[in-house]
Structure formats: structure tokens, C-alpha cells
Amino acid sequence: MKIAIPTAEGKLTPHFGHCEKFAIVTVDENAEIGSPEFITPPPHEPGVLPQWLAEKQVTLIIAGGMGQRAQQLFDNNGIQVITGAPAELPQVLVQQHLNGSLTTGINLCDH
Template structure:
């Protein structure tokens, strides 16, 4: 199965505030193996902009620390799965843990 997973990052580590991250790590996955990794600058923060931006890049899944409910709903409308409550780790480490089901998610810590 092919996936493209986006992780909001700052200096290579998960940025806890999804909407204000500086970059997105985009990891291409084929049959549960990371086959490519790219770093894309995030556009300026604007409500509702990031879901279509990432969907247009082919993103199928987002791993985040916290995210507002409205953003989650917009991602879902773009057929992008959202997983919140991820720990602050490197993007590749997060995706590897996600793929082998060893990553533990906590509560969504974004309250807006």
C-alpha cells in the first residue's frame, strides 16, 4: 500500500503547534517501508489553508502533536487521515513507529 505521510517539523523534530510549523517532512511509504523523504516549507499560517495544501501534495496521512478540530474536519473532507497526540520526536522515527504500530499517541493537546 502506498502512502505519503506529513509531519509538521521545526529543526527536524515534531512541532507541537501544527498550524505554525516552519516545514513539513513528507515521507513516501510503500508496503510499510519508507522509500523517500522530503522537506517542504509551510505556507504562511492561514485558517483552512494547510489541509488543501498538503492534500494537493498527495498526502494521505498526517501525524501531529495537536490540531484544532476544524482543521481535522477539513483534512477528512480531503480524504487525509489525521493522527494527533504524537510525541516530540524526529519525523522518520515517528513514521517508523506509526508503521510498525509501536508509536503511542496521547490526547490531542490543541484546544482551538
């Protein structure tokens, strides 16, 4: 499984579309978490990021905030979205997700 987390300065950034880099974290069949690979995304335009991340075989995004249309586009590309996550290190968020302790709040994006 590959999980993408939008980041700024190495931690989750609250607004999905304005991230500096995506941390792509691979989790193997034994639930072992690999080191994040930080990748610069293409320019933010509607519909580009869902296809780009799908091509990288991402199946889950953990985000702070994301608009409804973006969530629909990710769903159309077979990528699950979790919003309302806190500004933490990618490895921490992935571990919390895997052990069921990821606490999410409100979706910080309303468009």
C-alpha cells in the first residue's frame, strides 16, 4: 500500500493543494512502514494530482483539508481520502492510521 501525505517543511500541511512536496510512504504486507519519499508535485490544476498520484500507485491520502471536488476526483481514481489530520510527520500519521489511533478533526478546506 502507498500512502500520500501533502507536506510543507516535512510535516502535513493543512491545505492539500498548496503543499511543497508529497511524502509517499510505502507499507508492506507485514505492515512495515518504509521511509517517506518526498516528491515535488506537478503544478496545482484541477484533476492533475489525482491522476499523478494514481500513476504512483497511491491508494490512500491523509490530508488536513481538501475540497469536495478534489475528493470526488481521487475517489474516481481509486484513492481513498482521509481529511482533518493534524500537522504531524508522515511516518507518525501512517503509524497512527495503521494502528487505528489517527485522530481527525474538521476538514480544513471548504471549497
